[in-house]
Amino acid sequence: MLQDYLELVDWSxxxxxxxxxxxxxxxxxxxxxxxxxxxxxxxxxxxxxESRFKSLVGTTHSVRSACERLGKRWVQGIRDCERYLSPPIP
Structure with missing residues (x-):
């Protein structure tokens, strides 16, 4: 269903x-x-x-940059950002 929705949005x-x-x-x-x-x-x-992320979400690089700007040492879900949302390193 979600894939159908994304295809519909993309097609539109x-x-x-x-x-x-x-x-x-x-x-x-x-x-x-x-x-x-x-x-x-x-x-x-x-x-x-909602169970995987509690605050920042994005590519690992963008989340780490945001943490640096915000003065945060860590963010819950950074491993999932790396696993699911960061492009593979060639």
């Missing part, structure tokens, strides 16, 4: 005129592919988001 964005807010260029790959998120990881996170 591709149907909008290029000069409209929210338009997605027709040549771009699907959204999860662009974000380098495994669809199975996305489904898991969608079902378990």
């Amino acid at each position: 964005g591709r149907c909008l005129r290029d000069d409209k807010r929210g338009a997605i260029e027709s040549g771009l790959p699907p959204i999860l592919e662009r974000l380098q998120i495994d669809p199975q990881h996305w489904l898991y996170l969608n079902r378990n988001f």
Whole structure:
């Protein structure tokens, strides 16, 4: 169901005129592919988001940068950010 929804949102964005807010260029790959998120990881996170993350969420790099700016030493869920939301290192 979630995958269907994401495909619908992606399809809708591709149907909008290029000069409209929210338009997605027709040549771009699907959204999860662009974000380098495994669809199975996305489904898991969608079902378990609140239990996995308590504050900051994003790529490991962006969460660590935010922690530095905020003066936080750690954030609950950083390992899950790395596992599920950070692009693989080539």
